[in-house]
Amino acid sequence: MSHGLTRREREVTDRNEIVRILDTAKFLHLGMVDGDEPYVVPMNYGYTLENDQLTFYLHGAMRGRKLDVLRRNPKICFTLECDVVPFEGDVACRYGMTYSSIMGVGTAVIVEDVAEKQQALSLLMKAQTGGDFEFSERMVSVVSVIRLEVSSFTAKHRPLPTK
Numbered sequence: 452m453s454h455g456l457t458r459r460e461r462e463v464t465d466r467n468e469i470v471r472i473l474d475t476a477k478f479l480h481l482g483m484v485d486g487d488e489p490y491v492v493p494m495n496y497g498y499t500l501e502n503d504q505l506t507f508y509l510h511g512a513m514r515g516r517k518l519d520v521l522r523r524n525p526k527i528c529f530t531l532e533c534d535v536v537p538f539e540g541d542v543a544c545r546y547g548m549t550y551s552s553i554m555g556v557g558t559a560v561i562v563e564d565v566a567e568k569q570q571a572l573s574l575l576m577k578a579q580t581g582g583d584f585e586f587s588e589r590m591v592s593v594v595s596v597i598r599l600e601v602s603s604f605t606a607k608h609r610p611l612p613t614k
């Protein structure tokens with residue numbers, strides 16, 4: 452079943468705004484399916500957005516639960532957010548938080564190709580720092596790199612309420 456946003460007026464479709472959210476959030480929550488239980492980990496990312504194809508690159512240790520889970524089931528979901536600022540209201544239900552967020556689903560691929568791992572880590576450092584970094588074969592040989600191929604995503608913005 453396909454679910455659209457219930458608050459359509461809050462949907463973000465402008466590409467520049469989507470890129471701003473991706474550049475600002477810096478980390479995502481990666482959701483996985485570990486047998487019959489969900490498993491979520493926060494992870495820093497790099498990304499590419501080509502036409503409408505969003506791809507994330509993650510890096511980490513060479514072993515751990517996340518890699519074990521993804522080898523068994525590569526289906527993933529993710530959320531990320533920025534612009535998170537609490538605001539007050541005159542009654543309890545008017546308190547809240549501003550936010551800009553993106554969430555979606557896709558497939559994880561554990562990257563083995565050395566050149567792709569080098570490019571992924573450069574993209575990750577670009578997204579994290581704005582700087583250009585290069586990685587030797589030796590440097591990429593001691594980390595794992597995961598590519599998230601996003602099959603669909605939505606973006607949403609909740610502004611400060613007007614008085």
Ligand SMILES: Cc1cc2nc3c(=O)[nH]c(=O)nc-3n(C[C@H](O)[C@H](O)[C@H](O)COP(=O)(O)OP(=O)(O)OC[C@H]3O[C@@H](n4cnc5c(N)ncnc54)[C@H](O)[C@@H]3O)c2cc1C
Pocket residue numbers: 478492493494495496509510511512514515516517518
């Ligand atoms: C803001 C942020 C950014 C991060 N960025 C990265 C990143 O870019 N790369 C990276 O590899 N890791 C990152 N981490 C750490 C990441 O969330 C995981 O802890 C790590 O990737 C290990 O995952 P794993 O499944 O291999 O854990 P394992 O070490 O195999 O986990 C074993 C158990 O430890 C517990 N555990 C694992 N992670 C966490 C956690 N974060 N908090 C509390 N309990 C936990 C769980 O109970 C899990 O079942 C980040 C964490 C934060 C908060």
